[in-house]
Amino acid sequence: MSFTLPPEGELQRVGVGSVTTEAGAAIPDPTIAFQRWGEFRGDPFGANNVLLVEHALTGDSNAAEWWCEVIGPGKALDTDTWCVICTNALGSCYGSTGPASEHPDGGRWGSRFPAISIRDQVTAEKQLLAALGLGRVRAVLGGSMGGARTLEWTLMYPEMVDYACVLAVSARASAWQIGIQTAQLSAITRDPNWHGGDYYDKPSGPDAGLAAARRLAHLTYRGELEIDERFGTSSQAGENPLGAYRDDDQRFAVQSYLDHQGVKLVERFDAGCYVTLTETLNRHDVGRGRGGLNKALASSKVPTMIVGVDTDILYPYHQQEHLSRNLGNLLAMSKLSSPVGHDAFLVEARQMDIILRKFIALTEQTPSPHDFASRSGAYDI
């Protein structure tokens, strides 16, 4: 078999050919970065053992790290059996092309990087697979922004996807999500160091704005039960937020924690990429141009498992129930029970282990539409 992949765990960057965005802008020959774990087996254009894992907003292709409890030898996504591939999304800053990347004409992309959608990210990822010589995968899995990409995969390229597992996301952005996400964008774009997105040659970037955005975002990622159990009304050590006069430097413990989350993101992420990727979430709508939401979902052929979190305020569980009611080919439905909120799919290791083992077992018990279409698709792994 001529199909080759980079050494296990090694970041590889591949030019995927030009992408024309859904809104009509051109991105000439962007790069998509990816990593893989486990040996490839099977037919690159038929039945094979590739599990394509999709990261969330500020994630990267190092899925074996950020989902270490579920990816690896003997784990739910067992790399002794499966070949796990994880790409870095278009628009991000972990090896794929985004606003912080070098522009072919010099300097950084900055404001020259167009507004992309979840679909544009899937287009670029599909072009990556084509560049690698891969025309079909056993499954696509992802949560949050990764779940949105997974869902679009099943609608844009159903012929390439045997099964899908969509976690903690909805069929489209809700008005509340757009509201809180545009508040985050506004915190960045109103930062005097934003310079319309072209701050890369300036002494400072919009760090304060990015930190403010992250503090807000974090309050939507973490359930109020979990945050309250950790911090309650405690004061930060050495500070007194209950003094006779207000003082921004005298903080509750939760303020210090959120400040820390903001600083941590500033150290590892780019503000322009954060804006670009958040915008993809605002534009997420599987119904656009497909006759509406439920018609689009009903047209889905790929057996899809839907997973949600009982305490998620960003993508409330009723949104996953909506998906489960309307998807054309529902494989299963599962709910994480957790005080953690949205991030539960990343941190509730025990429950995720059970859910993903269930997903894998179901894919082995349930024929995919491709197996019906072509019996030669059956293969032993």
Next chain:
Amino acid sequence: MSFTLPPEGELQRVGVGSVTTEAGAAIPDPTIAFQRWGEFRGDPFGANNVLLVEHALTGDSNAAEWWCEVIGPGKALDTDTWCVICTNALGSCYGSTGPASEHPDGGRWGSRFPAISIRDQVTAEKQLLAALGLGRVRAVLGGSMGGARTLEWTLMYPEMVDYACVLAVSARASAWQIGIQTAQLSAITRDPNWHGGDYYDKPSGPDAGLAAARRLAHLTYRGELEIDERFGTSSQAGENPLGAYRDDDQRFAVQSYLDHQGVKLVERFDAGCYVTLTETLNRHDVGRGRGGLNKALASSKVPTMIVGVDTDILYPYHQQEHLSRNLGNLLAMSKLSSPVGHDAFLVEARQMDIILRKFIALTEQTPSPHDFASRSGAYDI
């Protein structure tokens, strides 16, 4: 009877004598504004017909307007029977003393206004009643920040309160609330026009910061179901938020709606007062100095009805369940079912009518501890 009140509906402002705050600052002779509806009947220091209504964060003393469905002749809080009194909270800008008020030494209070707590607001309100010659009320009722004041009334001055109705609030601020509320404070205090709170003699105040704070707050007041039903992913008329390049001026409908909420608040409210009042919510903790939360609640003697909203993300219903489990004298518990979220206690008129009629009926069926203490307290209204 020598007890007199201002004409029905008319705003009256009364000096209440100096208030020393919980944190030890002095506020020399603040004014508290109030309005009343319905005739007073009974004994100012015994059984009488006063219902003291407490407004929410940016509310005012005009309860007959903001709670018009439930206050008035023949309504649940029937002003043919009851004498409804509503004060403007200490720290606000609707007639009571706050940061925007004139300071006795000249200029506005601004940063000279101390950080106050919910208890300080109740202290000032109690001093108002004393100044009026009123030593006891039939009931205190309020939601959100008004619910926090109501709860503190039952713990600080139980001898003055026959019954209480506490809506859409918790026994203390949660870490999540402190997180989202300090994000709002930060939006204001990082506005270049904030000037440490002393912007009153400057050409402009921190309008942009206050608007940003309100946009965030509004997302906690309104349930995502209701906002989504109204706006979904719609574009604002004449704008295209799905263009090839991001443009802050091309908005989704929900962005325009939130912008409008921000502008509306800037037109009617003061940023310094918003900071002061939000800070009281951060400091809300009935357990402080009372041996902890549940010990404080268990000590409560006043028969208290607790009301919550099933979709409230700011004060989730489990917080009202916590109150109901731990309060020393629970009168009843009721849940509003609504897509609206936190604000349901202000807008779900039909359900609030039923709940408040139930509350009034229960007060008529249930003896208050004061009735046991002094049988002379019984009276006909």
